[in-house]
Amino acid sequence: MADRETPGDAARSDRRPLDGIVVLDITRVVAGPFCAMLLADLGASVIKVEHPDDPDYARGFPPMVGGGDAGESAFFTQFNRNKRGISVNLKSPDGKELLKQLVRKADVLVENFRPGTMDKLGLGYDELRRCNPRLVYTAISGFGRTGPNSSRPAFDNTGQAVGGLWSMNGYADRPPVRVGTIIGDLAASLYATIGTLAALRTAEKTGEGQVVDVSQQDSILTLTENAVVRYTTRGEVASPLGNDHPFVRPYGQFPCKDGYVFFGGYTDKFWRLTCEMFGEPEVADDPEIDTMDKRFDPDVAERRVKPLLERWFSAYGKAELEAMAGDRVPLSAIKTIPEVVEDPHVAARNMIVEVPVGGETVRMVGSPIKLSMTGEIPLGAAPAPGQHTRSVLAELLGLDDEAIRRLAGSGAI
Template sequence: MSDVKSAAASGITGSGPLKGVTVLDITRVVAGPFCSMLLADLGATVIKVEHPDDPDYARTFPPFVNGDDGDFSAFFTQFNRNKLGITLNMKSEEGKALLKTLVRRADILVENFRPGTMEKLGLGYEVLRKENPRLIYTAISGFGRTGPNSSRPAYDNTGQATGGLWSMNGYPDMPPVRVGTIIGDLAASLYAAIGTLAALREAEHSGRGQVVDISQQDAVLTLTENAVVRYTTSGEVASPLGNDHPFVRPYGQFPCKDGFVFFGGYTDKFWRITCEMFGEPELADDPEIDTMEKRFDARVADRRVKPILERWFSVYTKAELEELAGDRVPLSAIKTIAEVVEDPHIAAREMIVKVPVAGKLVRMFGLPVKLSNTPGNPSEKAPNPGEHNSFVYSRLAGLTPQEVEKLSEIGAI
């Protein structure tokens, strides 16, 4: 880690397993901020860098919480909690020089501009590595830094479309449907966090930094499960299946008294337990559906297995079915977000945390990485634009209050 002792001595450290790691976050929206937020939750000191006249426009995304200083985006907070906030104009000469100064004291820089943007600013990796050879330069983009499409603009839907996932989602004989969340942004951020930590580990041993090149298209492609090998081995092109699995049955959504459940008892063991559980053990020995291979047949599943399950489930609620199944078979309620937020198990896992937003505590998702000895802390607020200018610039760049004020007056910060 570059100059970790100096950063720690300056008081710019978090607490947790990444304590002492300093991250410059010059990303916006989600693909990038989510990556650096994970690092912040795990104890890194993450400094969110925004243009003084054009801050992260995710600050304008609902829902909002009204406070004494106006509305503040809970969406923005969810992906920028636990960060310090500074402003910096990287187009100005003073701003460029200041970023280079900060890079000397940082371990990681995360950016999500279109490839080539930082180079046009004179702040690409080859320039910054001269300031800090140990720097981890994490770049997230739609198509990555190499390849014929690298300069194309992209959003989350771009990744879903070009990575193949969109074409697989939805119902048979209907147009494909995008996944109902920004899975391209989120997946790219997760891979970026993994790659960044791997590169940081290498830098600790070798003293050499490197580029972590993350593509939304690449990230989405890895989420297509068996679609690639189905195509490369048999020429089969994956298409929308609704709630069905391409070959495992029963394994999907089934209606019940007050909604729907997922049931995945497709093995012979689980099928026998299920038949006994619903008082018809003889069905486990029915010669038409007594083996897993027979139940995999789509025609048999539709004609025999599906009606049996729907008859069993129809007289129970989601909660009753979960209680009945218990630890015996894989059966889960398909829960609304409201039900998930209030789920006792989610509470036990500390996956809903209270984070300050505009002076109020707002519940949002927590940190899914659970470490036994050095747990993360996802509870601090997101910064206002430039909130920590004086603090960061004095400690990492050695500027006096007068110098900070002058840079602000000329629009450099």
């Protein structure tokens, strides 16, 4: 069968949507760097601004590649590829002035300091908008720029804790468990990217920039699915359910011969197809489990449905079950990271990409954003601290070597 053509394939372009947009990235670790990297992947010229004596400490996060003094962090690269790097001391008078000059040439500034920090430096939004009224000022923090908790320090776990997600995750007979990734940082970065793009669109139309205010707590709260409306309408408090869903059954993890699968065949259509798939079509007409509503009952699900599925699945391995289900039934292997990295479908989606790190090539996560009119995103290395200071200052501000030497001598860069 011929490959399915993607709309716009014939007119694909190497030009990317954010070509010409200049972004100043003064963030650290992940909540912020990931947002700026997504903008870079979409074509923006992202300039990572770091203190000359105190660069982003995520540069020391494992795994390190290259060995010795030349070792570089693959973790850091995964959130900072495709950027240029400059060194600016935002505490020095010359450094403050230099940032203002850069802001005059920029479209976006992304920061993830605690609210008030930039104002104390004399570089808050009100000051920077005087330099550039069109500036989109994207601020990511634990609790946002308003509200009684805005000045509190926060990490990813803070967002999971105060956003409600931590209280819902785990098993009913055990203490709650954090989600096994930095989902607070990542979710905040994703919302910040969406907000930045919306604000850029407004700035294009009106000539006015604005603050994009994103908090980890707010971002996590939006990921709690039905927990809020269950509480506000019925007074139900979401609690850990393990791999179960609060009302949809069967819908969860089931053991098989060589691991586990996710099975979500809870509708009458999928249930009947599943019974046929395992050679027992008559089960679909069993009067105790023949409708979706009956299978939703917790007692029926535990007593009748779960044992039936475990009996069926236990005779097969993950790959066999996926092949049997094919395009008919929602059944997927619960894959380990090695299995995902080597997954042919993931490869077809170009989701594992090769990026230079520490003199080597490292496979890491690619971009999930696929645009029909835009070619594949070229991926460059993350910058070394201050690697592009001279070229950026010369290109954007027109500074000559003597001016750059003076800035270095004053401790501004």
